Amino acid sequence: MTQSCLVANFRKINPVSDRDAELLLALEKEERHFAPGALVQDQNSESRDLFSVKSGWVQTFALLEDGKRQILEIKLPGDLIGLRDAPFHEALSGIGTLTEAVLCPFPKRRLAELFDEAPHVARMMFMFESWAQAILIERIANLGQRDAYGRLCHFLVELQLRLRLRGEDESHFRLPMTQRQLADYLGITEVHVGRVLRQVKDDGLATIADRQATIHDLKRLRETSGFNPAYLQMDDAWALPTDRLPSGR
Amino acid sequence: MTQSCLVANFRKINPVSDRDAELLLALEKEERHFAPGALVQDQNSESRDLFSVKSGWVQTFALLEDGKRQILEIKLPGDLIGLRDAPFHEALSGIGTLTEAVLCPFPKRRLAELFDEAPHVARMMFMFESWAQAILIERIANLGQRDAYGRLCHFLVELQLRLRLRGEDESHFRLPMTQRQLADYLGITEVHVGRVLRQVKDDGLATIADRQATIHDLKRLRETSGFNPAYLQMDDAWALPTDRLPSGR
DNA sequence: CGGCATGTTGACCATATTCAATTGAAGTGG
DNA sequence: CCACTTCAATTGAATATGGTCAACATGCCG
Numbered sequence: 166m167t168q169s170c171l172v173a174n175f176r177k178i179n180p181v182s183d184r185d186a187e188l189l190l191a192l193e194k195e196e197r198h199f200a201p202g203a204l205v206q207d208q209n210s211e212s213r214d215l216f217s218v219k220s221g222w223v224q225t226f227a228l229l230e231d232g233k234r235q236i237l238e239i240k241l242p243g244d245l246i247g248l249r250d251a252p253f254h255e256a257l258s259g260i261g262t263l264t265e266a267v268l269c270p271f272p273k274r275r276l277a278e279l280f281d282e283a284p285h286v287a288r289m290m291f292m293f294e295s296w297a298q299a300i301l302i303e304r305i306a307n308l309g310q311r312d313a314y315g316r317l318c319h320f321l322v323e324l325q326l327r328l329r330l331r332g333e334d335e336s337h338f339r340l341p342m343t344q345r346q347l348a349d350y351l352g353i354t355e356v357h358v359g360r361v362l363r364q365v366k367d368d369g370l371a372t373i374a375d376r377q378a379t380i381h382d383l384k385r386l387r388e389t390s391g392f393n394p395a396y397l398q399m400d401d402a403w404a405l406p407t408d409r410l411p412s413g414r
Numbered sequence: 415m416t417q418s419c420l421v422a423n424f425r426k427i428n429p430v431s432d433r434d435a436e437l438l439l440a441l442e443k444e445e446r447h448f449a450p451g452a453l454v455q456d457q458n459s460e461s462r463d464l465f466s467v468k469s470g471w472v473q474t475f476a477l478l479e480d481g482k483r484q485i486l487e488i489k490l491p492g493d494l495i496g497l498r499d500a501p502f503h504e505a506l507s508g509i510g511t512l513t514e515a516v517l518c519p520f521p522k523r524r525l526a527e528l529f530d531e532a533p534h535v536a537r538m539m540f541m542f543e544s545w546a547q548a549i550l551i552e553r554i555a556n557l558g559q560r561d562a563y564g565r566l567c568h569f570l571v572e573l574q575l576r577l578r579l580r581g582e583d584e585s586h587f588r589l590p591m592t593q594r595q596l597a598d599y600l601g602i603t604e605v606h607v608g609r610v611l612r613q614v615k616d617d618g619l620a621t622i623a624d625r626q627a628t629i630h631d632l633k634r635l636r637e638t639s640g641f642n643p644a645y646l647q648m649d650d651a652w653a654l655p656t657d658r659l660p661s662g663r
Numbered sequence: 664c665g666g667c668a669t670g671t672t673g674a675c676c677a678t679a680t681t682c683a684a685t686t687g688a689a690g691t692g693g
Numbered sequence: 694c695c696a697c698t699t700c701a702a703t704t705g706a707a708t709a710t711g712g713t714c715a716a717c718a719t720g721c722c723g
Contacts (some may be wrong), residue, residue: 179501209644227555230640235555249547252428252540252652255644257548277651280537287536288529291501294543298498299506301550306476306484308557309601312678343701352558357679359703391479395458395504402526403501561710593670606711608671664723671718680709691698 169193171217174243177330179292179399185285192217192245193269201341205260205268206247212256214270215247221266222341225258226349236350238300239263241327245293251276264341292403299396308352311390313361316351319390321371325380326394340378418442420466423492426579428541428648434534441466441494442518450590454509454517455496461505463519464496470515471590474507475598485599487549488512490576494542500525513590541652548645557601560639562610565600568639570620574629575643589627 171193172186181189196219199205206212208228216223223240237258240246250256251273280287300323307319329335344362348355366372370386372379380386420442421435430438445468448454455461457477465472472489486507489495499505500522529536549572556568578584593611597604615621619635621628629635 209642227551229555229559233559235558237551237554249544249551252544252648253548253645254647254649257644258551273649274651277537280540281533284530284533284536287533287540288526291529291536291540291543294540294547295498295501298543298547298550299502301547301554302476302486302498302507305486305550305553305557306478308554309484309598310478310482345701349558354680355701356681356703360679363703393458395506396502398503399501400503402523592668594668603712604669605671605713609711612671666721666723668721669719672716674715675713677712678710681707683706684704686701686703688701689699691696693694693696 170219170243171245174331175289175293178296178397180401180404181289182285185289188279188283188286189289191279192271193219195270197268197270199262199266199268201262201264201266203262203266205262206256208257208259209255211254212247212250213272213274215245215251215273215276216260216268216270218242218244218246219267219269221268222263223266223268224261224263224346224350226261227258234349235352236346238297239324239350241331243331245290245297247273248290248294248297263346288403292399296396303393303396313351313353313357314364315390316353317347317358317361317365318370318386319392320347320351321378321380322383322386322390322392324378325383325386326392326397330397336380336383338378339376340373341376419468419492420494423580424538424542427545427646429650429653430538434538437528437532437535438538440528441520442468444519446517446519448511448515448517450511450513450515452511452515454511455505457506457508458504460503461496461499462521462523464494464500464522464525465509465517465519467491467493467495468516468518470517471512472515472517473510473512473595473599475510476507483598484601485595487546488573488599490580492580494546496522497539497543497546512595537652541648545645552642552645562600562602562606563613564639565602566596566607566610566614567619567635568641569596569600570627570629571632571635571639571641573627574632574635575641575646579646585629585632587627588625589622590625 169186169190171189172181175181205216205223218240220242223246225237225240225246227235227237229235246260247256276290307316311319324340325335328338344358345355348358351358362373370382372381418435418439420438421430424430454465454472467489469491472495474486474489474495476484476486478484495509496505525539552572556565560568573589574584577587593607594604597607600607611622619631621630
């Protein structure tokens with residue numbers, strides 16, 4: 166068994182053959198260590214590499230003209246970062262660490278070659294992107310339609326689920342984000358985050374304090390946030406080589 | 415020259431070889447016609463096909479537990495729909511038409527095979543997805559950080575740009591969306607859309623009425639919305655066969 | 664004509680922002 | 694060890710942005 170974060174993560178939602186797992190290992194050869202709060206990549210900088218997360222919490226973000234910041238994604242060990250930037254000249258989003266982190270850079274130029282050499286890798290990268298995109302559209306619905314309270318609940322459920330897939334404790338976990346960062350993620354202000362955090366606690370749903378989150382009532386959290394876990398069910402047609410698929414489906 | 419919408423669209427931001435263009439043509443073989451306001455695909459239904467838009471305006475959307483609706487994307491001729499759903503059992507978003515539309519369904523199962531047969535197609539699909547994702551993250555920043563006024567301006571600039579790439583008139587175009595639909599797209603209420611529409615008109619930026627949009631002051635629109643067109647610059651390394659690339663870059 | 668969808672307007676209210684002051688914890692340097 | 698700074702969080706008051714509700718206008722279509 167490989168100890169690849171990438172493969173271990175991906176396997177939670179989708180079978181990965183040993184042959185494919187080996188190919189993915191190439192993405193995790195080189196390691197780079199970052200301090201908490203470090204800037205990994207500037208928005209609009211020339212992007213050479215994509216990264217896989219080996220350990221730590223990482224954020225991608227967009228900076229707006231007026232100094233505002235939107236945190237786009239939270240990336241956890243086993244996730245890929247910057248895949249979507251690969252075809253572009255410039256990185257479309259910035260990358261920064263939330264905790265100490267180990268990232269594995271991989272030249273995006275090399276990825277283009279891999280696509281031709283190993284069609285399976287292409288399919289897997291495509292699946293990774295679809296997965297990431299699924300989370301993005303959930304986020305758009307979240308930001309567009311829910312109030313601060315609902316957004317926070319949704320965020321907690323999503324996190325809880327992602328950590329559970331990684332085998333971490335579901336009901337009590339480290340949440341290494343300041344209220345400022347939560348605010349930039351949820352699209353509300355720092356101050357309001359504090360108020361909503363208190364409400365959620367008073368309602369007995371969850372407690373967030375000292376970079377620690379405790380889920381008290383997952384069921385009600387799911388209800389108030391309307392979480393839809395459809396994006397965890399992948400289709401085997403994509404996971405297996407076409408010639409090995411059962412016919413007629 | 416092919417009359418493929420798909421290729422024509424893609425070529426605006428990225429070279430496509432004639433050989434690749436031919437491969438993409440396969441995606442537009444079958445045609446299906448839809449009336450305005452038709453439902454093409456339900457959210458969470460089993461998804462068999464993806465679609466390319468041959469003509470008309472199309473929306474993808476998410477329905478929330480409490481009956482709210484978030485319009486996720488506006489798709490125009492030459493765009494692909496449902497690419498991200500391909501690896502999943504269920505469609506992650508619904509699809510509906512805004513105008514009369516002609517869509518070309520393509521079995522997603524067949525797409526998986528294409529990935530193995532034609533690595534170039536895989537690369538192009540990956541690029542399409544990156545492009546779509548670039549628009550999604552712009553949208554997240556838009557929803558999270560800007561007020562209603564800014565969101566509307568940003569939307570207009572994005573539309574204007576996309577239509578311009580298609581060779582349509584940039585300053586006056588058909589905008590076949592009701593205020594209700596604009597509201598669901600921008601994450602504000604119907605009533606408030608009306609108010610903001612009037613403000614934007616009074617400020618001399620743009621006029622939207624009778625399903626028609628007129629841009630009066632693109633420069634100021636861009637300023638107030640902070641539009642970032644970085645996602646229009648693709649990297650040749652992805653467009654051309656690896657063996658034909660200039661070396662050493 | 665009547666019914667339905669769309670858009671408009673006004674009054675009122677709620678959610679969230681802004682601004683300002685304060686506290687506590689952690690880190691730095693004398 | 695103590696001042697001093699910085700950063701994160703908390704609180705309150707005033708304000709603004711946007712939501713809700715209801716009434717009304719308009720145009721379209723059967």
